[in-house]
Amino acid sequence: MAFNIKKDLGNNRTRKPDLTTLVYGKVPPQAxxxxxxxxxxxxxxxxxxxxxxxxxxxxxxxxxxxxxxxxxxxxxxxxxxxxxxxxxxxxxxxxxxxxxxxxxxxxxxxxxxxxxxxxxxxxxxxxxxxxxxxxxxxxxxxxxxxxxxxxxxxxxxxxxxxxxxxxxxxxxxLRKNFKSLKEVLVRTVQDIEDAKNRKEDVTGVPTGFKSLDRITSGWQKNALIIVAARPAVGKTAFCLNLAMNAAMNSSKPFPVAFFSLEMGAGELVKRMLSATTEVSMDAVTKGRMQEHEFIQMTQRMTKLASAPIFLDDQAALNIFELRAKARRLKQRHDIQLIIIDYLQLMQADINKGGNREQEISKISRDLKSLAKELEIPIIALSQLNRSVESRKESKMPQLSDLRESGAIEQDADMVMFLYRPEYYGINNDEMGNPIEGETHINIAKNRSGQTDVVKVQFIKEFQRFIDLDTDDFNRGGTNGGGMQPGPHPGDNPQAAFRNRDVSNFGDSKMYLPGNFQTMPSKASQYDFSDEDDLTPPFKRPGSAPSSEDTPF
Missing domain, CATH: 1.10.860.10 (DNAb Helicase; Chain A)
Structure with a gap:
């Protein structure tokens, strides 16, 4: 009788395939x-x-x-x-x-x-x-x-x-073989020499914030970084800023993979457009923008279109799927940073008998293992317990507030909390000055350095974080950070990007879930060679913007 694999296997997907049938009656490999x-x-x-x-x-x-x-x-x-x-x-x-x-x-x-x-x-x-x-x-x-x-x-x-x-x-x-001390020593000395010869202090992937880079020296290889906050504080916006700061770094772009289990890729891109082009998020979302805002967006999106950011918005992603995709992106595009939004939405693929705390523990361990395997930093967003809301004293998050697992604290090389005073109705500082948008980054754990609190400014209208460094007005971060406005946008919202280099870097890269390929963004189909030439599709019928409407 002929072997009908479709009949034997296709009709019952839940049945474990018979190994002996699969190999035409042969005994499975054994010794x-x-x-x-x-x-x-x-x-x-x-x-x-x-x-x-x-x-x-x-x-x-x-x-x-x-x-x-x-x-x-x-x-x-x-x-x-x-x-x-x-x-x-x-x-x-x-x-x-x-x-x-x-x-x-x-x-x-x-x-x-x-x-x-x-x-x-x-x-x-x-x-x-x-x-x-x-x-x-x-x-x-x-x-x-x-x-x-x-x-x-x-x-x-x-x-x-x-x-x-x-x-x-x-x-x-399967386990990797041991490395000899000599092999590791040679590589370590080379890294030290490279750091010695480097002009700037950032030795890892730049954060884009000067004050944060001073403490971290950038995101370091093999590190698992946890960014935690209560809902609506700005975790996703902050990490999108981190992704853009790395991928749009003027001295050296760092390819970034962004796994979003909560938002769709379209929503993420809208936020990035608002942050990069300085057109309000409300206008970008609703499409109700002034003529000069539309021109401004089209003229300033060039650098974003060329940024090596790979997006994956697959929901209910499990750790093995993430590992497979990350390994592929590392091989094909040499990604230097992975960001996951957010950890509690991932699935661990462990036995159903385990509770959620055990799942989160396994996920955090596997993420740390993946960071070591790929030799890149991984940033994972995390939720906080509601207990922080009921505290009568300071609402500044603590390590004990990490949701669902103490293993997160144990596995992480760095734990950072985002805290916005206005979230709790605190709108002025001790001197009575308004602190709208002021965000405290509390580095509560840092395995390789100091702990401290860094202050940045969240411009909610543009979904953008800027440095509050007092040394100079380069609020886009150190080391040629990706989004580098000049004057503070609050002083002149139209001036922040006038002096930016908007030269075309080539096709943008967006990793579409399920397609197993990197595809150029639609933005790359348009000609940005002359940003003042508003040829279709950007020129609207009957539009004739005056010189005062043109931001450049």
Whole structure:
């Protein structure tokens, strides 16, 4: 009878594919004798266990069910700090009522008796691991085949799922080799020399705020940074400003990936347009802008159109999907910063028995692991507990206010809180001066430096944060920060961007969820070569702006 894969797999998506059917009746890849040799060697020589544990990290890697139970007992003994030998393993299996299932003490004894030499146990363990990976590839491929036959399947979601599942094998079962001290030392000295020769103080990705860069020296590699605040304080606007400051840095643009689980990509772009072009958010959203505002927006959007910012607005993103997308963006576009809005909306993909606190703990650990793997900083937004509202004393957020998990504080290299006094009805300082928009950035944890409070100004109308540095009027940040207005916009809203370099840097890049490609923004279809030439589509029928309406 012919093998009908569509009939066997497509009609029942919930059924686990039969591995033997998938390979046309062949027995799945396995190495039964080597599994026996590995288990026997472990029980004979205690020094061999450490070698095997570095290679085989899960009992599921064994094909024979009895061998899985035996290795599971060995792992439990090791975790409890107990010796591993024939007697202790036998007793551990007896406690778990698995001794008779695996074949009794007689079978365990046979495993040790048939070990001729344990000298090659590491090589044997690697073969066992390779066979497991082969079986996993068959399983994942079978699921992909089954889903691919379904007409309702989104092919891009399927690709993303397949990539996530493949990466999960690497993440859970394969470890990187050790690095020698010499290798790390050479690289570290090179980094120190580069920092010594650098004229500016920023050694990482610039924040765009001079006062913040003084404390952080920019966002550093391998760091997990948490930005937390109560709703409506301006977390998303702040992190969009961070993304633009990095990607539009005049001395060196830093590619940024922005994962938004709350807002759509269109809403994010509107906020960025308002911040960059200095046209009010209300006017951009409703499209009800003055003629000079429309001209101003079209003339000043060039740099935003060329910024290497990649947007992904997939809702309910899980950690494996994010990891797969981040790795792809790193390979293709060498992203230097990831921003996630926000952490509590992510899914952890752990067993359903776990509570939400355990999920958040896993997400924070995985984000820290991803930052180390890609060697880039990751900024994750986070919500705060409502307890901050009920405090009678200062409303300035504290580490204990982080929502749902103390693990966030533990895993993060830096924790920053945004606090706006006017959010709590405080509209004047001690001297009676108005403090509308004043925002305090409380660096409550900084693993690599000092903690402090930095003040910036939030211009809500434009969804833009500016530096309140008193040294000079370069409020766009240090090091050629991306959005660098001259005078304060409150002094002259039209003057802030007059002196900016608006040369065209090329196509913008927006990463569209599900499409698995980077696509140029529609803005790049228009000719910005002459910003004073208002040719279609920017020239409105019958419009003839006067010179006083033109901001440049």
């Amino acid at each position: 039964n004798e080597l599994e026996q040799a590995v288990l026997g060697a472990i029980m004979l020589e205690k020094d061999k266990l450490a070698e095997v544990l570095e290679i085989i990290m899960s009992a599921d890697c064994f094909y024979v069910d009895a061998h899985q139970k035996i290795y599971g007992a060995i792992r439990r003994l090791f975790d409890k700090g107990m010796p591993v030998d024939l007697i202790t393993v036998t007793e551990e299996l007896r406690k778990s009522n698995d001794l008779e299932i695996v074949g009794g003490a007689f079978y365990l004894s046979r495993l040790t008796e048939h070990v001729i030499s344990s000298a090659h146990v590491e090589a044997h363990a690697r073969i066992v691991m390779e066979k497991f990976i082969q079986r996993e590839l068959i399983r994942i491929s079978g699921n992909v085949i089954a889903d691919a036959y379904e007409d309702s399947t989104d092919v891009f979601d399927l690709l993303d799922k397949a990539e996530s599942n493949l990466y999960e094998i690497t993440d859970k079962h």
